[in-house]
Amino acid sequence: MDAATAMSTYNLDTAQYGAIATWVGGWLGSQTALPLVLLGGSGTVTAEEFVNITLGGEDPINGGYLTYSLNMGGAWGVLGASAGAPPVSVAPEVAGNLLYGPLGITTRTGSGLFLYGELFGxxxxxxxATMQPGAPMxxxxxxxxxxxxxxxxxxxxLRSLLRDAIYDDFVPDFLLGLGSDGPYKTQTVNEWLFGWRDPVSAFVAGDITDPTLGWTKLETNQTYYGSGGVSTGPATTYTICTGHNSDCDKGETLLEDGSNELPWHNTEMMMATFGLIGVETLDETTGGFLTGDGDKVDAGGYAITDVVCSGTSKVKNIPVDDCTASVDPTTRPITAKLIKSFSLVDAMTPALPVYFGTEINMQAEQLSGLIIAGDSTSTFYLDMRGPYDRATAPTMDDLQPVFQIVQSSEIEGDDAEAMESSIVTNQNGLTYWTNFDVPTDYIALLLLLGTVSCLILGVIALGNDEE
Structure with missing residues (x-):
């Protein structure tokens, strides 16, 4: 209700409205107290006291129970599984600790703890007691x-209030009120890959009206698609081993933005989630070459997985080792990558049950290890089980594919011819010189011509001797 509506509704002039607004502001900040004698009672109550009293007791101003209280507007003990239970009675000081204490349900730590408990059991x-590592209860x-x-x-x-009344009922409607599309969203491929704005994410980031907040993407680009030029942030910097250092393999990815840890599976995330999300390193991940010993591949930042080589073939007449890598989607939730709040919420896969799987094929030239061809199919899945049935890992029957990225690449024809000449032809003991790619090949030709000439002259001389 704005000022004009309030003055019109209650027949107030500007001075009266200003005085009342000032008093109400002080009451909301618990700087002033409401004399209950004005309502036929006794004593006073501040806003803070009102909240603590009504959480586990009757409303001292209007009577009855508040809707979002432990007695849920009087429904507790009357409806559903609570039928027959007595009204809840919690002392104001206990309610204050329940709301605002170290594990209070209004705090980031406490609300995360409660939601985790409800989702995982x-x-x-x-x-x-110490907030240090310990056994779950x-x-x-x-x-x-x-x-x-x-x-x-x-x-x-309390469980019914937070899980049923707030998490299941209030929150979805609240998010829709912020402009959310609901549980599912339909948009163009360009939006999915290169940028879309989520008003809820903007709200969480601090300002739902700020057009630079709330953007998300799946692929790499400089600005978010459709954003009018909103930057995706600094480009990622990779450090690759050149092969001149004996401590690393040629082509191995060493660092990403100065760290050898996957950005959403790093030490900071491990500490924030009490070890629920472990550390994964980039060690041995390929940057374009395979060594055949302990190789791994970074699947677009979503997973790091082992490379397995078995069998050989040819790509445009170039002998290659055939290698594969895969990620089982039932074991790879990407909730932490999508949320990345560095809090316990990142480990709550049942709340955002998105999984990632991929199948990768690579062909690496046998001598250099250079990957000259490959393809991948990466799929994102949703766990379709109910939110309180997702505490265990899903099966493939539980997962619904929702998005897929298919990529392939192969060495160009001219490059293949050059590689075949430089590597394949040069390995032939008799004809290595026939591509004339280095000066010594011409010496080999001269030596061959000289040898042939000598043989011919020798045959001629032998014939003359016989005559």
């Missing part, structure tokens, strides 16, 4: 009661 692998009313100092009835109500 256990606590993260941490000691909740079952997530139930007993555990919740111990964490927040509430009884089993209040713990059950």
């Amino acid at each position: 256990q606590t993260p692998p941490i000691d909740l 079952p997530w139930d009313e007993a555990a919740i009661g111990a964490i927040y100092g509430i009884d089993a009835n209040a713990a059950a109500a």
Whole structure:
């Protein structure tokens, strides 16, 4: 309600409205208190006290229970599985800790902990007293009661409030109100690959009205598609081994932006998720060459996987080793890459159940190890199970393909001819010189001509001797 509407509705002049607005602002900040005698009661109540009281008790101003409280507007104990349960009663100071304490449900840590517990049925692998690594515990009313100092009835109500009323009902409608398309989104291939703006992401980033926030992409480009020139940020810098250092293999990727760790599977992510997301390094990943020993491939930043070589063939008359690499989508959730908040939320795959799989074929020239041909099919999947059934790894029957990227590349004809001449022909002990790619090939020709001449002269001389 804006100022004009408020003054018209309550017949206020500017001075009266200003005085009331100032008082309300002070009350909302708990700087002033409401005298309950004005409402037929006694004592006073600040906004902070009001919140703490109403979470686990009756509204001291209007009576009854608030909708988003442990008694859920009076529904607790009446509807659903709670039928027959007594009303929830939680002391204001306990409610304050439940809301704003170290593990309070309004804090980033506490809300993440609670959602993780509901989705996985256990606590993260941490000691909740010290917030250091520890064994996970079952997530139930007993555990919740111990964490927040509430009884089993209040713990059950808290689970129902956060999971059913807020996470399942309120949040989806709230996101739609921000401009979200809902659970599924349809757009062009260019948008999927090179850029689309999500208003919810912009809201999380700080300002839903800022046109530079909320952009996402799958492939590499300088600006987001359709953004009017919004930069995707600094280009990624890769450090590749040239082969002149004995500590690395030729063509091996050593660093990405100065680190040898996958950006969303790095030490920072491991610490933020209490080890749920481990560290993966770029060590031995190919930058264009294969050694045949311990090679790995970075699948577009989504996974690092082993390269297996078995068999040989030819590509445009060039002998090659045939190699493959694959990623099993049932083992590769990419939730952390998509969210990348460096918090426990990144490990909550059931909340954003996107998986990645790929099949890669490579042909590497046998002597140099240079990859001269290859193809890949990368597929993104959604886990179609219910949100509270995704605590375990999915099967392929659970996964629905939603997007696929197919790529292929092969050495050009002119380059293939040059390589065949430089490598294949030069390996032939008798005809290596026939491509005349170095000066010594002409010496070989002269030697051959000389040899042939000598043979001819020898035959002639032999004939003359016989005469």
